[in-house]
Amino acid sequence: MSNITLKKIAEELKLSPSTVSRSLRDSHEISQETKDRVRALVAKLDFQPNPHASSLRKNKSKTIAVIIPEIENNFFVQVLNGIEEIAQKNGYHVLIYITHENYQREVDILHMLRSGRVDGIMISVASSTTNFEHLTAYVELGVPLVFFDRVCEIMDAPCVTTDDAQAAFEATEHLIKTGCSKIAFLSLDGNLSISSRRRSGYLEALKQYGLLNNKIIVECCLDDEATRQKIRSLFLRENKPDAIFTAIEKFSITTYEVCKELQIKIPEQVKMISFSNLTAASLFNPSLSAIIQPAYGIGRESADILFRLIDRKKLLPTQKKVIIPSHLVIRESSPVQQIVL
Amino acid sequence: MSNITLKKIAEELKLSPSTVSRSLRDSHEISQETKDRVRALVAKLDFQPNPHASSLRKNKSKTIAVIIPEIENNFFVQVLNGIEEIAQKNGYHVLIYITHENYQREVDILHMLRSGRVDGIMISVASSTTNFEHLTAYVELGVPLVFFDRVCEIMDAPCVTTDDAQAAFEATEHLIKTGCSKIAFLSLDGNLSISSRRRSGYLEALKQYGLLNNKIIVECCLDDEATRQKIRSLFLRENKPDAIFTAIEKFSITTYEVCKELQIKIPEQVKMISFSNLTAASLFNPSLSAIIQPAYGIGRESADILFRLIDRKKLLPTQKKVIIPSHLVIRESSPVQQIVL
DNA sequence: AATTTTTACGCAATCGTTTCCGAAATTCGT
DNA sequence: ACGAATTTCGGAAACGATTGCGTAAAAATT
Structure with a gap:
């Protein structure tokens, strides 16, 4: 770390530190000539103000x-890509924390962040999070916080999501219209906002088409092997589903693998559709129909909102709860025309 | 941000700030009784020392x-996942910066980081980086820096990589052994360390099998459409390749797409293999043979090394240049037995 | 009992920048 | 030309935690 300081610059130029500081922030109470002298030396010495002193x-x-x-x-x-983009534009730095779906880790991180280390937080909560005290405690400190995707509706903080229910409805409806009647819905356990919204979209579609009695809801956890086992048993029960709708990208991969293992043909024996942002989904065998979420946009929008909060700017009324639509891409795993063998 | 400070804790307990500070860091010159009193109040008030003051x-x-x-x-x-894991264990925070393969952005970031904002840097350089002054200038400040994957060999900084040349050799050899003789190598343009190492592995294999005259090297840039065009023309020239070996994951996806477009069958008409860490590669149509890099391990190892440097611990001699092997997974895109139609 | 050592804590400087007050020096208004 | 306003800058006190140094009191040593 360079040990050249504001004070040294000041000494060198026979100025006071305050003048140098003001020059660097282009204060109106410093003459142009002085500013130029300061900037010249600063550039020459490649001086950077100490961020910790400044933050303090x-x-x-x-x-x-x-x-x-x-x-x-x-x-x-x-x-994250979208967030980094906006942060960079605003001259902000981005700290990344991964909870690995662990509630305790989330609590610890939020607790640690109460120290003033950051000016704001963007969070998508862990699947194991059911208690939101750590979040309310944080918000009460007055530090801006924005939820994205996995939000906590009851809290007074902006949320940026996609239209999960609508998207799930459309996906389910699509499956129904292509002839499916026994559609299984695979979702993450816990009571995440997205899970319940997606589930209700699924159920609503079943209801509208009089298929509510056929509902098959499987809640999977994070353990890959357990999920695999649940999917297997889904295919081994007497009343097999004729379509699988996975609410989590990862589950679609596991489902494909299980189908391969059990030699179940997609889409002939079971159709598939999934929430997924995998660019390679179109290369799958068969290519995977997917609900593509506007992830990049969610990142940018929620970052934008966070910076408005940080800058104490008024939020537009529409920015309290932002919903950016997903879109459905139909591919071979759930073809519009039934493939006849 | 909580406005409770060390000083307030001290006042409350009728102690001096120094005593409180020392209590919190478990100094031996504070009595157990005092420590307990301090800790009790600190816990009760949920006090967290201001990180900026501390950093300063x-x-x-x-x-x-x-x-x-x-x-x-x-x-x-x-x-990144591996790095975050190790950082978390060491009580460190992780700032993330994305250069988007842009040299100037890389320069700017490194310049900005000369302020003492971080205790160390881990970097994989941009493909457009040919000049390393920004890096040497940084290292000369005495701040630890570790390279991973895309390294700068000539610099005196630890490097953590995989055995690119060996892996590329094996992949190429595999293609040759399955009957290919016109193997195209698609790599990223620029002179990245990984590109040259992978290329040399490819060339070495061709050489050993007397196929050097058949070498086909295509340098692609980041522009997706340009890459697509280059791949197209590869298939449209008179002397078509019978195998494609892509050094970059993204290129394999584009290649698959082009093959679909031109109705070229993999692996019947052209075999494929790629450097790739896509978990879903096994679900591709056909499943993609891949060189899987030990990404998580690279992250953990390079973070480990960085923290040793930060703690001024001696590096083991083996930690100056760490090479973690990749492994080749053969799948349907380059089957061992030739599929006969 | 006198001395040395140890224990336990306080004082005050320090890290480097920012900003609230002044206060010269200059310009302006009339 | 003389007070008022403006421009331009410096002094010094923050911000909050850490740490070298000093020193009472207690404990240990001779």
Whole structure:
């Protein structure tokens, strides 16, 4: 770390530190000539003000924290990409924390962040989170917080999501219209906002088409092997589903693998559709019909909102609860025309 | 941000700030009784020392920066995952910066980081980086820096990579052994360390099998459409390749798409193999043979090394240049037995 | 009992920047 | 030309935690 300080610059130029500081922030109470002299030396010595001293004094860290439940998930990666983009534009730094769907870790991180290390937080809660005290405690400190995707509706904080229920409805409806009547819905256990919204979209579609009695809801956990086992038993029971709708990208991969293992043909024997942001989904065998979430946009929008909060700007009324639509891409795993063998 | 400070704790307990500070760091010169009193109040008030004040005084930020060229790439995501894991264990925070393969952005980030904001840097350089002054200038400041994957060999900084040349050799050899003689190698343009190492592995295999005259090297850039066009023309030239070996995951996806478009069958008409960390590669149509890099391990190992440097611990001699082997997974896109139609 | 050592704590400087007050020096208004 | 307003800058006190140094009191040593 360079040990050249504001004070040294000041000495060198026979100025006071305050003048140098003001020059650097282009204060109107410094003459142009002095500013130029300061900037010249600063540039020459490649001086950078110490961010910790600055943060301490100004009580601003120019840093935000992004808390995500997992990183090996294209959705969160794209969100992060959007966030980083906006943060960079605003001159902010991005701290990343991964909870690995662990509630305790989430609590610890939020607790730790109460120190003033960051000016704001963006979070998608862990699947194991049912209690929100750690979040309310944080918000009560007055530090801006924005939820994205997996939100906590009851809290007074902006939420940026996609239209999960609508998207799930459309996906289910699509499956119904292509002839499916026994559609299984695979979702993450716990009571995440997205899970319940997606489930209700699924159920609503079944209801509208009089198929509510056929509902098959399977709640899977994070353990890959357990999920695999649940999917297997789904195919081994007497009343097999004729379609699978997975609410989580990862589950679609597991489902494909199980189908391969059990030699079940997609889409002939079972159709498939999934929430997924995998760019490679179109290369799957068969290509996977997917609900693509506007991940990048969610990242950008929620970051935008966070910075408005940080800058104490008024939020537009529409920015309290932002919903960006997903879109459905139909591919071979759930073809519109039934493939006849 | 909580406005409760060390000083207030001290007043409340009728102690001096120094005593409180020492109590919190478990100094031996504080009686157990006092420590207990301090800790009790600290716990009760949920006090957290201001990190900026602490960083300023101790000249330690407890933060590292991770600079990656792109994030929508499974390899870097897994590396990041490993890094975050180790950082968390060491009580460190992780700042993430994405260069988007942009040299100037990389320069700017490194310049900005010369302020003492972080205690160390982990970086994989951008493909457009040919000049390393920004890196040497940084290292000369005495701040630890570790390279991973895309390294700069000539610099005196630890490097953690995989055995690119060996892996590329084996992949090429595999293609040759399954009957291919016109193997095209698709790599990223620019002179990245990984590109040249992978290329040399490819060339070495061709050489050993007397196929050097058949070498086909295509350098692609980041523009997706340009890459697509280059791949198309590869298939449209008179002397078509009978195998494609892509050094970058993204290129394999584009290649698959082009093959679909041109109705070229993999592996019947052209075999494929790629460097890739996509978990879903096994679900491709056909499933993609891949060189899987130990991304998570690279992340963990390079973070480990960085923290040794930060703690001024001696590096083991083996930690100056760490090479973690990749492994080849053969799938349907380059079957061992030739599929006869 | 006198001395040395140890224990347990306080004082005050320090990290580097920012900003509230002044206060010269200059310009302006009339 | 003389007070008022403006411009331009410096002094010094923050911000909050850490730490070198000093020192009473208690304990140990001779």
